[in-house]
Amino acid sequence: MNVELLTGTRAVRKGLDLTRPVSDAELAACLDIAVHAPSGSNRQPWRFVVVRDGGLKAAIGEYYRKGFAANLSGRTPRPDQLADLGSGQYLADHLGEVPALILVCSLGRLPADAPPLRQASFYGSIYPAVWNLQLALRAKGLGSTMTTAHLAYEREVAELLGIPFDEVSQVALLPVAHLLPGRAAAPPRRTPAAEVTGWDGWVGAEGVRG
Ligand SMILES: Cc1cc2nc3c(=O)[nH]c(=O)nc-3n(C[C@H](O)[C@H](O)[C@H](O)COP(=O)(O)O)c2cc1C
Incomplete structure (x- = not known):
């Protein structure tokens, strides 16, 4: 098993090569x-x-930019979030220039009052495919970021692409590009598992709350 692929795949934004084509193959x-x-x-x-x-x-880039801005408004970022916000803004400013965008959709649309089991089944049946896709892209030297900011304009993007809004939910938009030379990302910052894991009970699983 390629553990480095699992532990090293992360959000790539400024490291996306906006000029090098990505083939359909x-x-x-x-x-x-x-x-x-x-x-x-x-x-x-x-x-x-x-x-x-x-x-x-x-057009999608413009909806993304507006969705990203709306998401930020009224939020005070933690100091450790500032770098991500800078790269997030970079992506928002350049999304339309990325060689390919992959919009991941899931058949169906949850009612607003869907019970937890149904929500878990719906979203749990699609995000593993998103992460599989990101891992596969990374294995082939391509970078991506899972994004959701455009979803504030999901209906507009559905119309743009001919997606039947009532029957299909958009769940993630991945900008995809080759990695810029020398931009193999540093390992992601993560709280060690030992700090977020309880054994035979919750105690020890509190972790560091953001
Ligand atoms: C459900 C979800 C939604 C996300 N939405 C966005 C987004 O709209 N824009 C963005 O730039 N990153 C988005 N991200 C990426 C996260 O910011 C990123 O995965 C997290 O900061 C960890 O980054 P790292 O793997 O580079 O450490 C999203 C991630 C997830 C899992």
Whole structure:
């Protein structure tokens, strides 16, 4: 097992090469890996929309930028979040220039009052495929970031791409590009498992609350 792929794959924003093309074949190979993810009752609810067209990417980029700004407003970031916010803003300013955007969708739409079990089954059946896709991209030298900021404009993006809004939920938008030379990311900062794990009970699992 490639442990480094699992521990080293992280959000890439400033490290995305906006000028080097990414081939359809590279993306298709990664999508072939993504679909091996688990899902409830093996429903395989994932659907992918690969966006290459410059006009579509620019329009989605604009919705993303507005969604990102709305997300930030009224929030006071912790000091350790400032670097991520800077790179987040960079991505928001350049999303439309990234060689490919992959919009991950899931068949169905949860009612607002869906019980926890249904929510877990719905989202738990799609995010493993998103992470599989990110790992596959990274294994092939491509960078990506899981993003959701455009979802404030999910309906507008659905119209733009011909996605039936009432029947299909968008869950993540991945900007995809080759990694800039020398931008193999430093390992992600994570709280050690020992600090967030209780054995035979909750005690010890409190971790460091943000
Ligand atoms: C559910 C979810 C939503 C996210 N949405 C965004 C987003 O809209 N924009 C963004 O730049 N990053 C987004 N991220 C990426 C996180 O900021 C990133 O995974 C986290 O900061 C860890 O980064 P690292 O792996 O580089 O340490 C999202 C991640 C998750 C899991």
